[in-house]
Amino acid sequence: MRKLILNIVIFIFGWLSLQGQVEADSSILGNYPDVDERKIVETKWRYTYALHLESNTIFHKAEKEYGYFLHFKYDYTYEQFLNGKYDKGVWNINGCDLMYNFKHIKKFQIAQITKNVLVLEFVQPNSKGTYQYHFVRVDSKDAPFVKPANELPVVLVEELDVKKNKKQWWNFGKKKR
Template identity: 50%
Template sequence: MLRKILFLLICCMFLPMMVNAQQYFSPIYSDPQLFLVETKWAYYQTKHVESNTVIHQDDAAKTYFLYFKIDHTYEQYLDGVLKKGSWSIDNKTLNFPFRNINQFTIAIMDNNFLILQYTQANGRGSYQYIFKWVDSKNAPFAKPNYELPEVTISEKHTKKRWWMPWVKDPKPKNDIIGNGIYINIELIGGGYYGGLDAVSKDFITIENDGRLIHEFESEQNGLLVKKKTIPRRELEEFANYFIEQRFFDYKLIYDCETALCQKRKFSKPTPVPLRLSFTYGDRRKVVTIPIWGKDDRNIQYLDYPPAIDKMVDAIQNMAARI
């Protein structure tokens, strides 16, 4: 009887530590590589798992920034110094050098946090390195202007929005003030990687003030940046379409459900995951589609809301309009 009581007391003492050590072992994405591509992060803090103690906090004056690129190279920025290297993922294991450690377990990865866990070989405990998601405009990875073959396009507003034919004309209102709600839209990737002039970057962002920036980089032609302005009224109309289609209720990822789809993921030319981000006020949602649209055999491998195709087409048409 005494032994049973002693055993229960020991369990009560260590159960909170055991629960705390396991609470982060539920990654959201079945294929983390799809989500990690073309994302930027800022180091936040380091925690000792067993004691749930913060042992290191980010120094605001020397923030560490990290950028995982689509070609499986990374860039890291700290105290004015930019370094580059390579990264890879094997299941839930991230191969990437940080703090003299080369391999981490991905404990948590979502639209806000990336948590990497490392367990010491000597059994002295586990540590979690926590990173916060950062917007491209807040990350120091932009190339100098002299490296960018930049094309700037300034356009006047046309009455007919041929790139959004399903939207009805509303009553005119102030384009400068608008509804005052913060809006940001980003489109990354899509298509396939390979061929004679492989595309390594295809990124479109529409800022709150209507600035549209399209960065397109290929092996032969280098990086091309196009800029233009979308009237605030049109941006609000487009944002309303996202809301009407219940974008915030969409899944985070529409992944493969068939063996054929899984096989196509790793066939050449390699599908480039499409990621669509929409921010409205204080709400933000990122939807990932590993294989977007139909391939050259006219096969669509994934089942996702058809409205996403309209959203993507509209963004691409806005960027391509001359």
């Protein structure tokens, strides 16, 4: 009986310690909310500057001679254009983690994504601190990517604000203009 109780206690403590490790790991990785994949598919971005997050110092700014463009395609491939060099690869998104390869960095966290701004955050293993790449969205005409002849035009569909168009019940007796 003692051995059975001892085995149960050891099992419970082992299970609880594993649960604590899983919760600690998920809190480290989950700094940012999950990103809706539709916000990044078929978007084109131009790099503007790189920032060291802890010191809030811009250590690289894109001047006229430095051009880095990024295009995330609908088929989970990306195109990048860096100072005249064209490259392709595959990308994937998992929560707020964006996996694509750029200068020996394979995993980024999407710190911010809006209609016009993309901020990719990363940590390099051989340096201290956290870094961010800042991008602005560009139109197809301003990006250096060539569109294949068999590809359909890009259509931007946005949802209207449902609350603005929704009629309230107390407007029942009002006259319509």
